[in-house]
Amino acid sequence: xxxxxxxxxxxxxxxxxxxxxxxxxxxxxxxxxxxxxxxxxxxxxxxxxxxxxxxxxxxxxxxxxxxxxxxxxxxxxxxxxxxxxxxxxxxxxxxxxxxxxxxxxxxx
Numbered sequence: 001x002x003x004x005x006x007x008x009x010x011x012x013x014x015x016x017x018x019x020x021x022x023x024x025x026x027x028x029x030x031x032x033x034x035x036x037x038x039x040x041x042x043x044x045x046x047x048x049x050x051x052x053x054x055x056x057x058x059x060x061x062x063x064x065x066x067x068x069x070x071x072x073x074x075x076x077x078x079x080x081x082x083x084x085x086x087x088x089x090x091x092x093x094x095x096x097x098x099x100x101x102x103x104x105x106x107x108x
Contacts, residue, residue, distance in 0.1 A: 015029060017058045019054055020055045026043075028056070035098075037092070037093060038092075039090065041090055041091075043087075051078055053075060053077050071102050073099050075095070075097050079092045080092045
């Protein structure tokens with residue numbers, strides 16, 4: 001049985017994400033997330049567009065923040081990309097740094 005090598009706690013969460021690549025905004029969603037990395041899915045014909053550092057904003061729910069919904073802006077570095085069976089692009093990325101953009105009071 002393989003041992004877990006991750007140091008940070010990983011959360012399995014489907015949270016909305018917006019990637020910023022050049023002048024494009026690409027919607028995506030997470031599969032899992034930690035303070036050091038993220039695995040996300042997006043619809044992208046050319047995955048080489050994210051074969052480098054990129055920025056993204058993720059909306060985190062109260063279950064993760066232990067308060068309210070909030071938006072976190074992150075700078076990430078692609079570790080690998082994969083095509084899924086349902087033609088999505090999966091991206092595993094290291095989170096280089098992040099900052100809290102805003103906390104939402106309520107969410108519909």
